[in-house]
Amino acid sequence: MDDAKLNVILDRHDRDPSALLAILMDIQKEENYLPREDLGRVSERIGVPMSRIYSLATFFSAFSLKPRGKHICTVCMGTACHVRGAPKLVEQIGRDFDVKAGETTADMKLTLETVNCVGACALGPLVILDGEYHGNITPTKLERVMKNLKKEQG
Amino acid sequence: MEPPDDKTVRFQINGRSHEGTRGESLLAAIRRHGYEVPSLCYHEAVSPYGACRLCLVEVKRGRRQKLTTSCNYPLQEGIEVFLDTDRVVRHRRTILQLLLAMAPEAEELRSLAAEYGVEDTPFVTDEEHADNACILCGLCNRVCNEVVGAHAIAFAGRGLHKRMESPYDDVAEACIGCGACVFVCPTSCIGIEETEQMRRILKWHRDLPMQKCAACGRPFAPTFQIMHFADKIGVERSHFDRCPDCR
Structure with a gap:
């Protein structure tokens, strides 16, 4: 995901760490999955550790860490x-x-x-x-x- | 004796009266008074989690008497606690059997189970992860978050697939290599190796070069860890050029 697009998503949620789940859903809506590199940037920008994001992303079966089909x-x-x-x-x-x-x-x-x-x-x-x-x-x-x-x- | 303030509560353990602080961990209070209750996932330095279930006791409050984990039970006025009732022991045995099914080779667990006469487990053991003695108690995670502040690891997955791992089960970039998780792990399943040049935390795939003391030349801690601590307590990095002995 390009940087501007990601920032739009983050700003939509005020870069609020407690909106992490909504942010992940928005990213997945765009990308069809959660790209690792995107999650890294989310972690940096909203100040949530990568371990926590990974934990959430693997907990919910609605999220996929691998690219999904059309x-x-x-x-x-x-x-x-x-x-x-x-x-x-x-x-x-x-x-x-x-x-x-x-x-x-x-x-x-x-x-x-x-x-x-x-x-x-x-x-x-x-x-x-x-x-x-x-x-x-x-x-x-x-x-x-x-x-x-x-x-x-x- | 000092007059009891509103924070002090009276309660009973096995029929004997004791005092403690309102809201403190019941397990901590029990142990302070010299009683023994087993546990694997509790550590006084971090918040209780109630994962291993071994600190089970019976608590009588009013007319109701129930089984509960003591580590995350907040101490209250007037409760009666029973540590080794038949019910407690029976359930603790079952819990030990369940834990043994997760980590049949873990020495610490085996010897604790043996104290309760549990040598074997009737439950299906996890063959796929036989080499992994993790009992998912989450203690490493809590220490990493609450004490160290590195947030390097977390639970991943859910249910049968739940596991403790670094993000993507890849190199834990946030791990500072302090080894606190290795120290607290109740089943010694994380693994640490150290040479003159390198410290390795096996389970998190983290290799960190060691800092050598500027005075005696002895390697004493990973450089990355020293940087983390210097930032955290706000001192110059040069403060850590020498090992604690030469400082």
Whole structure:
């Protein structure tokens, strides 16, 4: 992230150390992940030790320290989704796109993530593709949801 | 005896009356009066954290009697504390078994467990991290933050994946190599190596060149540490040109 952009984000939060979480979210919104070099500059400029930033960034699964793909597919693995076959969905996506859970495809098109419950258990199993929630997913339905992505990948 | 001011409270340990300061750590008060309670994550120099759970005692307040960690229990007027009830001992044994599952090789932990007749653990041991005796007590982190002020390390991850490490598990740039974490670690899992030229803190991947005394030529502390301390207490760096013996 260029310096001016980062400063805009920092100034938006008054360079307040207690706004660290919001700052990290803003950076991730821009960059799709949290670049190490950016975090170093945040540490220097708002006076929060790097160890603390790293601690926060690794605590929340919403943050990623590795570059993520253009599209982000999140499969809910909460108890309800899990017993309704979420692991099979992860397997299916993994097979179709050659990607492991928590990783990104080689062409940086898709990141596959798993989370432990998004709080919509009645809709389980649940797949979230780029922020859009798809409930009661079956293998066929999943194929339909991922169709455009597959096309894009060619 | 002096009249009790509003800070002084009376409480009981195993049925005997004692006095202490309101709000102080119950564990500190218990130990000051000569009783023994085991602990791994407590150190009087830093804030209590209640991670190891070994300082468990029973506290009776009013009609309620409950198990609680004593290190982070603020002392109050009129509480009755029981140190070695069956309930305390039973739970402490379980805790020792759980800790042993995390660090089966840690000598300090093994000998403490043996005192309670715990030789083995029924819980699944963490094979993947068998060489890592860290019990996630966070004491190194608190010492680094609160005493040293270097903020070099912190907990990373969460749940099963929680670990104590330097940022990115890479060289801890903020580490001054003072070795305080190594000194306080209850399971000796951090590791330090020292030669004439270099001090290494193994777990934080930190190698720091040693400062040689201008008078006797003996290496006595990492240069980076000396700079940190000189800045902190506001003296000239030259004050530390010589080792404490030659100063």
